Amino acid sequence: MNLFEARIRELEKTLEYHNNLYYNNDAPEISDMEYDKLLHELEQLEQQFPELKSENSPTNHVGGKASSKFSPVTHDVPMESLQDVFSVEELLAFDERVKSALNEEYEYVVELKIDGLSVSLEYSNGKFVRGSTRGDGITGEDVTENLLTIKDIPKNIDFSGELEVRGEVYMSVAEFERLNDVQEITGGKIFANPRNAAAGSLRQLDSNITKERNLSIFIFNIQKSDKIFSNHYEGFDFLTKQNFSVVPEYKLVNSIKDVVKRIEEIGEMREKLPFEIDGVVIKVNSLEQRKLLGSTAKNPKWAVAYKFPAEEKETKLLDITVQVGRTGVLTPNAELEPVRLAGTTVRRATLHNIDNITEKDIRVGDTVIVRKAGEIIPEVVSSVKEKRPDGTVPYKMPEFCPVCGADVIREEGEAATRCVNPLCHAQVVRNIVHFASRDAMDIEGMGPAIVNVLAEKEMLKNYADIYELKKEDIAELERMGSKSAENLINAIENSKNNDLSLLLFGLGIRFIGKKASKIITRAFGTMDKIISATFEELTAIDEIGEIMAESLIKYFSKEENLKLIERIKAYGLNMESTKEVSDNRFLGKTFVLTGTLPTMSRNEASELIEKFGGKTSSSVSKKTTYVLAGEEAGSKLTKAQNLGVEIINEEQFLSMLEEN
Numbered sequence: 198m199n200l201f202e203a204r205i206r207e208l209e210k211t212l213e214y215h216n217n218l219y220y221n222n223d224a225p226e227i228s229d230m231e232y233d234k235l236l237h238e239l240e241q242l243e244q245q246f247p248e249l250k251s252e253n254s255p256t257n258h259v260g261g262k263a264s265s266k267f268s269p270v271t272h273d274v275p276m277e278s279l280q281d282v283f284s285v286e287e288l289l290a291f292d293e294r295v296k297s298a299l300n301e302e303y304e305y306v307v308e309l310k311i312d313g314l315s316v317s318l319e320y321s322n323g324k325f326v327r328g329s330t331r332g333d334g335i336t337g338e339d340v341t342e343n344l345l346t347i348k349d350i351p352k353n354i355d356f357s358g359e360l361e362v363r364g365e366v367y368m369s370v371a372e373f374e375r376l377n378d379v380q381e382i383t384g385g386k387i388f389a390n391p392r393n394a395a396a397g398s399l400r401q402l403d404s405n406i407t408k409e410r411n412l413s414i415f416i417f418n419i420q421k422s423d424k425i426f427s428n429h430y431e432g433f434d435f436l437t438k439q440n441f442s443v444v445p446e447y448k449l450v451n452s453i454k455d456v457v458k459r460i461e462e463i464g465e466m467r468e469k470l471p472f473e474i475d476g477v478v479i480k481v482n483s484l485e486q487r488k489l490l491g492s493t494a495k496n497p498k499w500a501v502a503y504k505f506p507a508e509e510k511e512t513k514l515l516d517i518t519v520q521v522g523r524t525g526v527l528t529p530n531a532e533l534e535p536v537r538l539a540g541t542t543v544r545r546a547t548l549h550n551i552d553n554i555t556e557k558d559i560r561v562g563d564t565v566i567v568r569k570a571g572e573i574i575p576e577v578v579s580s581v582k583e584k585r586p587d588g589t590v591p592y593k594m595p596e597f598c599p600v601c602g603a604d605v606i607r608e609e610g611e612a613a614t615r616c617v618n619p620l621c622h623a624q625v626v627r628n629i630v631h632f633a634s635r636d637a638m639d640i641e642g643m644g645p646a647i648v649n650v651l652a653e654k655e656m657l658k659n660y661a662d663i664y665e666l667k668k669e670d671i672a673e674l675e676r677m678g679s680k681s682a683e684n685l686i687n688a689i690e691n692s693k694n695n696d697l698s699l700l701l702f703g704l705g706i707r708f709i710g711k712k713a714s715k716i717i718t719r720a721f722g723t724m725d726k727i728i729s730a731t732f733e734e735l736t737a738i739d740e741i742g743e744i745m746a747e748s749l750i751k752y753f754s755k756e757e758n759l760k761l762i763e764r765i766k767a768y769g770l771n772m773e774s775t776k777e778v779s780d781n782r783f784l785g786k787t788f789v790l791t792g793t794l795p796t797m798s799r800n801e802a803s804e805l806i807e808k809f810g811g812k813t814s815s816s817v818s819k820k821t822t823y824v825l826a827g828e829e830a831g832s833k834l835t836k837a838q839n840l841g842v843e844i845i846n847e848e849q850f851l852s853m854l855e856e857n
């Protein structure tokens with residue numbers, strides 16, 4: 198494999214990973230701009246080396262897929278995504294393609310690109326009958342019940358035929374900030390941006406939760422209709438008369454020059470909008486001309502989305518403060534003179550670590566450039582040296598923990614600086630929050646805000662103290678009450694029955710993640726056996742390496758940790774693995790899952806594999822027994838074929854489960 202092919206495969210894998218986070222989990226790790234750069238690089242390499250392009254390349258399909266939590270909906274009219282352009286030059290190139298293909302006069306409609314979740318609304322004889330998400334563009338999710346909670350969606354319209362429209366569900370900036378305030382108080386998930394908040398809220402199994410989130414929608418397209426339209430602009434007039442909330446500020450223009458002018462106007466109004474936009478959409482107005490232009494496998498050729506560049510602004514660095522994390526890591530943050538950036542006011546930004554600060558020579562008092570690309574976490578890009586005031590000094594990390602005053606160390610080979618005191622208040626709070634989190638003991642309501650209050654009142658000094666809390670003590674806290682206290686106590690009581698793997702993960706042992714916790718508890722069965730496990734016994738388990746074994750042994754060698762285990766054991770917490778394997782048909786077999794399975798999610802398939810004694814891995818190797826492949830399987834499938842690993846589909850997998 199040459200360097201170009203290796204880079205193409207790497208980009209495919211990276212983009213699919215981020216597609217899954219963005220479209221299916223509503224939890225992106227990178228900004229839109231970073232994602233677009235990766236996709237653009239892949240597109241250029243595929244154009245340069247077409248023979249290396251994969252059939253399942255991310256450039257060929259929309260990133261999302263329908264979740265098995267909802268009933269699937271097949272879109273009669275595919276919900277295509279738009280090709281992104283990032284410069285005036287690329288916009289002019291798009292216009293040239295349109296001009297040469299049509300060879301006649303044409304117009305564009307310029308619209309705001311709302312940053313939300315794309316949905317389809319179907320009406321029959323004036324009644325709203327079904328609503329669905331885009332999914333992969335062909336198959337989406339039926340979220341009708343949730344869409345019915347959105348006030349902007351008319352439930353009845355004055356139209357007797359069949360109609361399907363497409364819109365963008367979004368959350369206003371004000372509602373987003375209100376929601377995160379509530380989430381902080383109640384210990385819920387803090388959303389990164391309004392888009393993720395909207396997507397997560399719409400895809401709730403409980404429509405009451407969706408209703409509480411106060412979502413909105415803008416309609417921007419007629420997908421199909423019994424009424425004939427000649428152009429897109431005419432469709433907007435019809436939608437407005439039917440009481441749809443159409444995307445605002447749309448404008449009909451006659452030339453690409455006017456498109457560029459309109460983009461500049463929208464850029465200037467962006468900060469004043471009460472909702473987030475991440476660009477501008479440019480569409481050929483005539484529907485007949487759209488048919489002539491056609492579409493690629495993924496994008497229409499009659500429209501593009503101009504994406505705003507990552508917004509950067511100058512502001513003053515007032516101070517550098519340090520936050521202490523769950524594992525004692527000290528993270529420096531920039532305290533900024535408030536600056537309006539990408540639609541929100543930014544007061545803080547991450548500085549990552551001391552190496553980043555030193556490399557960029559960032560000092561308190563500097564004028565700095567702050568970037569908020571894709572509305573993820575703001576970061577300090579650089580300092581403006583020519584504006585540096587006299588008297589500034591290079592920043593040094595504190596020698597003592599800013600929370601507890603203990604010594605801090607920086608281990609060789611690590612960028613992180615750590616507090617050595619395990620009883621540090623900041624670490625205690627974050628460890629308790631981790632212990633109670635959804636992936637661990639899943640104590641609903643035990644979030645950062647309430648844990649911090651309880652810790653300040655010295656009612657929580659460690660995770661074992663959770664099980665000594667009384668309803669009356671919690672009810673007296675600010676913003677709590679009898680019902681909230683009762684719900685929290687019930688959640689605490691219910692957590693006692695959790696599987697041992699959740700408890701082990703909840704302890705927050707370094708290098709022992711959720712998967713490792715499952716493997717270890719399955720191997721030893723009880724907490725006592727895990728505590729007494731030797732280095733040799735631990736490393737004999739496949740996928741448990743030396744660093745993980747050393748970390749586990751080190752944790753259980755400390756007297757204070759053993760005392761906490763004894764306490765929670767006395768409170769009645771389950772200390773055994775409840776997930777017994779009675780049927781070992783997959784014992785010793787390793788599965789790798791790739792692609793989209795027809796009737797089940799990867800998590801569901803993984804649970805079945807583990808239930809029957811097997812294990813799953815994220816990468817294909819000669820040790821892999823089976824690759825369970827679904828639609829749009831990527832590089833893992835190719836590697837399995839090259840290695841001669843047996844490849845099975847869902848039907849074959851289910852047959853294996855049905856065997857006696």
